[in-house]
Amino acid sequence: MKITFSHELYKMAHQRSSWLAFIILFGLMIYSAIPIAYINKNLISQGFGSGQWVIIIMIALSANLVAMEFRNNTMATLLYKSPNRQSVFLAKLMTLVLYSLLLLLASFFFALIIKLLFVNDKFSWRIIYHQHSLITDLVINLAGVALYLMFSITLSLMLISMIKSSAVVIVIGLFVGFLGAPISAFVMDALPGLANVLAWNPFNMINIIVQLANPSIHQVSALTNGEPVAGNLIYTLLFLLIGLWTFKKRNF
Numbered sequence: 001m002k003i004t005f006s007h008e009l010y011k012m013a014h015q016r017s018s019w020l021a022f023i024i025l026f027g028l029m030i031y032s033a034i035p036i037a038y039i040n041k042n043l044i045s046q047g048f049g050s051g052q053w054v055i056i057i058m059i060a061l062s063a064n065l066v067a068m069e070f071r072n073n074t075m076a077t078l079l080y081k082s083p084n085r086q087s088v089f090l091a092k093l094m095t096l097v098l099y100s101l102l103l104l105l106a107s108f109f110f111a112l113i114i115k116l117l118f119v120n121d122k123f124s125w126r127i128i129y130h131q132h133s134l135i136t137d138l139v140i141n142l143a144g145v146a147l148y149l150m151f152s153i154t155l156s157l158m159l160i161s162m163i164k165s166s167a168v169v170i171v172i173g174l175f176v177g178f179l180g181a182p183i184s185a186f187v188m189d190a191l192p193g194l195a196n197v198l199a200w201n202p203f204n205m206i207n208i209i210v211q212l213a214n215p216s217i218h219q220v221s222a223l224t225n226g227e228p229v230a231g232n233l234i235y236t237l238l239f240l241l242i243g244l245w246t247f248k249k250r251n252f
Helices: 002-013 016-032 041-045 050-071 075-081 085-118 125-130 132-163 166-190 192-198 202-211 215-221 226-249
Strands: none
Touching: 002 085, 016 050, 016 085, 041 132, 050 075, 050 085, 050 132, 050 166, 050 202, 085 132, 085 226, 132 166, 132 202, 132 226, 166 192, 166 202, 202 215, 202 226
C-alpha cells in the first residue's frame, strides 16, 4: 500500500495539470473579485468563490486520475504490480484527498492576497490579524468545502470505476454539485410534508460549503449545521464502499 501510494504521489506531482491547477485557481478567484466595487465581506469569507472552483478542479482531476490509466492501457500493469486492487483504489483516493487539501490551503492564502491587491481600504497583515470574524468565516467555509470534496472525490472515483469515461463523470459531478441544489430545493418545496426526509438527498449536501459559517442557509437546506456534516460523511462512506466493490469486480 505504501509503495502504491508513493507511485500515485509521483504521478500526480509530475502531471502538468497538477501544477497548472494552482494557477487556474488563482485566476478564477481573481475573476470572481471583478468588478472590484462588488467585493464585500460575504465574497471574501467565501474565498472569492474558491470553494466552487476547487470542487470543479477536483471533479476533473479525480475522473482523470483513473481514466488516464484506461487511455494509456496501463491499468492492467498497475494492478499486476500492486498487492491487490483495493490498495490501488485507496492510494488514488488518498492522493486526491491530499492534493485537494493543498488546493484549499492555497486558496486561503490566495484569498488574502486578492484582498490585499483589490480592496482599497489600506488593508494590511495587521488588520487581517484583528479581523477574526472574517478570517474565521473563511476558514469555516473552507472546512465545509473540504467535507464536500470528500463527497465529490469518492463519487467521481465510484463513477469512473463504473463507466470509465472521464467526460461523463465530470458532467455528472458538475450536475450534482451545481444544479443539484436548486433541484433539491424545488423538490422539497413541491413536497413540503416530506421535506425533512428529502433534505437528506445527495443533491442537498453541497449547501455545507456555505452553511457552516452562515446558519441561515438552514432555511434552504432544511438541515441544521451538524446534519449536512453527517450527511456528507455518510455519502462519502457509501460512495467509497460502492467504488471499492466496483473497482474490485470490474474486468480491466
